[in-house]
Amino acid sequence: MEKIADYKYALDESSIVAITDHKGIITYVNDNFCRISKYCAEELIGQDHRIINSGYHSREFIKELWRTIANGKVWKGEIKNRAKDGTTYWVDTTIVPFLNLEKKPYQYVAIRSDITDRKTGEEELRKSLKEISDYKYALDESSIVAVTNHKGIITHVNTNFCRISKYTAEELVGKDHRIINSGYHSKDFIIELWNTIKSGRVWKGELKNKAKDGTIYWVDTTIVPFLNEDGKPYQYLAIRSDITERKKGEEQIKESNERAVEHAKALQYKNEQLVDFCNIVSHNLRAPLINISMLVDYIEQSDSDSEKEEMLLKIKPVINHLMEVFNELVESIQVKQDTDVAYDRFDLKECIEKILIGFETQIIDSEAEISIQTDGITDIQFPHKYIESIFSNLISNALKYSSGNRKPLILVKASKLKEDKILLTVSDNGLGIDLKLHKDQLFKIRKTFHLHPDAKGFGLFMTKTQVEAMGGRIWAESEPGEGSTFFIELKNHLV
């Protein structure tokens, strides 16, 4: 008997103990019961056990409990009860029925232990799990989501990802993320992305991707690395939103901006041409007209017949000069207007050699040495008459403005540039031009830089007009007393 009393003592000390009769009327509670339920023993004894019912458990649950114990079987389970002050507590509960001789329970001993802390923890966990799954749901609904492992192999994609990439989840999972790489971004850009996320930092940016059918889409992207205990990423979560429409808009704006700049450039060029033309009219056409009018005035006012005669003789050369300037202007305007001039296919070297034949006398007289280098360029496609005129002008200048005290050396060269451009150069060891003085006037009409009787200031003007008509550009390098080199960059239409 003593032993039993010891057991009872141990039980009372360790557990929450209550005894009810077969109807559930409390007949005994220990101190632990009173402490947790916040009732005193007097308040409990004689009361139905339901006094601490929290109402949390279903009727079914309670029925099942009673069925078990009424059948004389032990019931084990977790129960949420309510204390006197309305707070609830969880108890791990074992109810042992005590049976009479007819094997019917005459009382029940309920042994409980407080598991409120564990239960609250569990509940909170469940709550936060619910919250997380709500977040995940919201994310999946709103965004394009993909998860990759640390190597970039796709482990999860959501429906939005599949919709935009036009792949099924099965096609994507297990694949390298590069499956949607559009090849648009530079290697450095991608390396920078990987360096960021590999080091555990969030990467944000705009990516151009390629869908299964080859179409392109833009996504605003945030990649969040998930770190393990060592702080190393073990997977990456990529959250994207479709910005294709915005990007398209941006690209359109950029394009139209570029077009506007092009237009502005063309307008500026036209304007410059107009200013040039105004200058030509002002200086080159007006000057001879003034001379004619001065001559006429003179003749009118003069009393001397011999003087009248003399002045009359002077009119003719001015008219000839005026005519010449007029013809030059018309010629240059024709080049500018002739936008659909025929592009002929011809052999470059042959063309140059033919031009040189035309200069044979001057070459022999000046003992000039002319070399041609064509850098393997044979066939070219340009308006033949322009190329012929350009080379004729430049070679003629090189011969005309030779230094006079050394043998003229002239190099005519063609070389390939990147893309399909070619560079034509004509260099000489002649007089040279002081470009510090004449840089702005080099290609202007009626500008001359040497006192040569044949210098008219038309050749380089015309050459520039022709080069520009072919969409090319011309420039020169020169050192007075050393020689000049003229460069022409053209796009060869024959690739």
Place this chain on the structure above:
Amino acid sequence: MNHIKQLTLVDDDELFVYLTTKAIEKTNLVELIKVFGNGLDAINYLKEFKDNPHALPEVILLDLSMPIMDGWQFLDEFIKLNPRIGKDITIYICSSSISPDDISRAKSISEVTDYVIKPLTKDKFIDMIKRL
């Protein structure tokens, strides 16, 4: 009436020079007319005689459009040289250009007294000398 000892014409148009010289001579206001066919020849002359006021002109009639060194370039050089020249030289631009750009550019240069549009008639010239 002012009397000019030396006048310099800087112009490459031989016919214009011929006719203008004749017109100036008829006014009997100028003792000596010197002609240079471009700006460089003119500036070189001024450089050479900058310390000899008797060899320098009182008036320069300057054309704009010329080979080798045009009127604008001549003015650039002249502005640099002017402080070292031992004489006050009056410069008139005398050009066929009626472009407003040329005229306003000329007016912006303080070394230029006036811009005269060709032709330079006898009356225009007398008027010019009167204002000296």
